[in-house]
Amino acid sequence: MTRSILIFLGAFAAISMSFTALALLPRLQLATVEPTPGTDAYTYEEQLGYEVYQREGCLYCHSQQVRPDGFGSDIARGWGRRGSRPGDYVFDDRHQLGTMRTGPDLHDIASRQPSQDWHLAHLYQPRSVSPGSVMPAYPYLFEVKKESQVRPSEVTVPITPKYAPPGDSVVVATEEALALYEYLMTLKLEELDQSS
Numbered sequence: 001m002t003r004s005i006l007i008f009l010g011a012f013a014a015i016s017m018s019f020t021a022l023a024l025l026p027r028l029q030l031a032t033v034e035p036t037p038g039t040d041a042y043t044y045e046e047q048l049g050y051e052v053y054q055r056e057g058c059l060y061c062h063s064q065q066v067r068p069d070g071f072g073s074d075i076a077r078g079w080g081r082r083g084s085r086p087g088d089y090v091f092d093d094r095h096q097l098g099t100m101r102t103g104p105d106l107h108d109i110a111s112r113q114p115s116q117d118w119h120l121a122h123l124y125q126p127r128s129v130s131p132g133s134v135m136p137a138y139p140y141l142f143e144v145k146k147e148s149q150v151r152p153s154e155v156t157v158p159i160t161p162k163y164a165p166p167g168d169s170v171v172v173a174t175e176e177a178l179a180l181y182e183y184l185m186t187l188k189l190e191e192l193d194q195s196s
């Protein structure tokens with residue numbers, strides 16, 4: 001009997017200690033993190049794009065964490081003007097930090113590539129703007145239709161002739177492709193003054 005009480009107490013202590021160290025303390029430590037200047041809550045469209053980013057598994061090839069000088073060569077590679085900070089992620093309910101870097105880090109992509117035409121063409125067919133790219137194409141985020149059927153509110157994507165659909169067909173971005181672009185434009189590391 002005494003032995004089972006000891007086992008119970010030992011197991012209880014082990015579980016409480018790990019819960020405190022792995023869940024409670026990090027939670028308390030991060031509860032007070034303020035958003036870094038320039039980090040805002042997602043709009044409806046950005047949130048939709050964030051969900052498309054997760055669904056398509058962009059995370060499996062792209063990280064979203066720029067290491068500061070002294071911890072790697074990310075800044076020298078042009079992946080950001082500063083290292084990432086906890087406050088950059090406060091509005092992410094499932095952060096996309098990632099560990100794989102088959103493609104470049106995307107935490108500051110909006111600064112180095114703001115063009116909507118470029119991003120949409122790249123998502124439709126990466127090799128049309130980045131020859132030899134191994135990134136998968138996402139053609140199902142687009143519609144191919146006759147030019148005469150395109151409504152004025154729709155966004156057509158300029159594609160180089162090699163990858164463009166034949167005849168008088170054009171590539172039109174779906175709501176999801178446009179939302180994904182809007183989400184990518186939230187990935188921007190604003191420079192901070194030394195004090196912040």
Ligand code: HEC
Nearest residue numbers: 056057058060061102103104109113126130133134135136
């Ligand atoms: C199988 C790996 C892989 C997956 C999955 C992937 N990418 Fe890429 N991505 C790459 C590679 C490799 C490059 C570099 C070549 C290029 O520009 O296409 C790249 C480049 C990029 C760039 C340009 C980066 C720069 O610095 O110019 C963007 C933006 C991008 N990817 C967005 C995405 C998005 C959004 C998704 C998900 C919908 C995604 N990628 C999924 C491999 C991947």
